[in-house]
Amino acid sequence: MNIYKFEMKRLLGSILTWSITIAVMLLFLMKGFYPAMMESREAVEKIFANFPPEMLIAFGMDVERMFSYEGFLSFSNIYIGLLSAMMAVSIALQIFAREKRDKCTDFLFTRPVTRSQVFVAKFLAGITCLLTFAVLYGATVFWDFNAQNATPLYENSLMYYILSPFLTMLVFFVFATLYALFSKRVRTIAGTATAFAFGAFVLSGLVDLLEKDFLKYVAPLDYFQTGYVLEHGHFDSSLVLTAAVVCVLGSAVSFWWYHSHDVQVA
Numbered sequence: 460m461n462i463y464k465f466e467m468k469r470l471l472g473s474i475l476t477w478s479i480t481i482a483v484m485l486l487f488l489m490k491g492f493y494p495a496m497m498e499s500r501e502a503v504e505k506i507f508a509n510f511p512p513e514m515l516i517a518f519g520m521d522v523e524r525m526f527s528y529e530g531f532l533s534f535s536n537i538y539i540g541l542l543s544a545m546m547a548v549s550i551a552l553q554i555f556a557r558e559k560r561d562k563c564t565d566f567l568f569t570r571p572v573t574r575s576q577v578f579v580a581k582f583l584a585g586i587t588c589l590l591t592f593a594v595l596y597g598a599t600v601f602w603d604f605n606a607q608n609a610t611p612l613y614e615n616s617l618m619y620y621i622l623s624p625f626l627t628m629l630v631f632f633v634f635a636t637l638y639a640l641f642s643k644r645v646r647t648i649a650g651t652a653t654a655f656a657f658g659a660f661v662l663s664g665l666v667d668l669l670e671k672d673f674l675k676y677v678a679p680l681d682y683f684q685t686g687y688v689l690e691h692g693h694f695d696s697s698l699v700l701t702a703a704v705v706c707v708l709g710s711a712v713s714f715w716w717y718h719s720h721d722v723q724v725a
Contacts, residue, residue, distance in 0.1 A: 462577060466554055466584035473553065474588045477546040481539060481592070481624075484600040488535045489603050493528075500526060524689060528609040532600075532620055533685040540627045540680055543592070545656035547628035549648055550588050551635030554581045555717075556645040578717040582710070585632055593625035613692030623683040623694075630679045630702050631655065633709035640716050676701050 496503050524530030572580075600621050611617050635655065638645075643653055663680040675681050675698065682702040687695050 462572070462580040466581055467587060470550060470553060470584065470588055473550070474591050477542075477549075478592045478595040481542050484542070485535060485539060485596075485599055486603065489532065489607070491624070493531045497526060499672075502705045526663050528604075528607055529611065529616065529620075529689060533689050536548060536620060536623050536685045537680075538647060539596075539624050541656050541660050543624040543628045543678065544631040544659060545652045546592065547589060547631040548635040548652040548655040550585055551632045552639050552645055552651060554585050554647070555636050555639035556642075559639070559645065574718045575714070578714055582636070585636075586629075591624060591627045592628070593621075597621040597626060614690075616688055616692055619683075619688045619694060620685055623685050623688075626683045626702065627680065628669045629706055630682060631659075633706050633713070634679070637709055640713055642719075662683075679705070 525534055527715045546644075601617070604617055638651070638655075659678070661682045666674045666678040666681065675695075679702070682698045683694055684698075687693075
């Protein structure tokens with residue numbers, strides 16, 4: 460419990476900064492950019508008409524849907540998801556790579572707790588951070604949705620827009636935990652988090668361009684894609700199952716590795 464409290468206290472400033480930044484970005488897009496785009500719809504459509512179709516696909520731009528509230532929210536969620544993934548990786552590295560980077564893991568294990576307890580406390584602290592973000596982000600989306608008097612296309616569709624960044628974060632948190640445990644050294648948290656997120660973004664764009672259904676299973680940013688919600692009113696069940704398997708197996712492997720492998724002290 461002391462380890463959990465310590466991690467939460469240390470990460471509180473970071474999680475609030477990330478959450479506020481992402482919430483402000485969403486409000487800027489929905490309160491600033493979206494109304495301006497609607498007022499200049501014809502001009503915007505002409506601009507998009509000059510873009511190569513491949514470019515629009517790569518950046519998740521569906522021109523026909525972007526002029527509805529949910530369509531633009533879905534488009535915005537692509538980039539909110541990118542930032543959320545970066546945030547999740549950053550949190551996981553701060554939790555699991557700090558002692559390795561500072562070469563003080565052996566000191567941590569001198570405390571009267573088992574390795575299993577240390578891992579669980581750290582992992583739960585990370586999940587709590589993600590849940591804190593989800594609550595703040597969900598409140599922001601819900602408030603803006605009602606302030607705009609928007610009408611959902613499907614029953615419970617708003618719930619999917621709120622859950623999408625959080626569930627994406629869970630996947631990247633597990634990936635980053637594995638990376639932190641298996642890598643010999645994490646040089647910079649910010650650089651690694653940026654590489655994870657933008658690498659996933661490029662991969663997602665390539666998958667969309669190639670239009671091969673089997674490739675979507677290797678693009679974690681697409682597991683909870685809200686563009687699918689626009690068409691069907693729910694997440695793609697096969698991708699949700701893939702994400703669940705990734706999270707369960709990744710967490711299990713992380714626990715096993717943390718519990719059973721020797722501590723690096725040099």
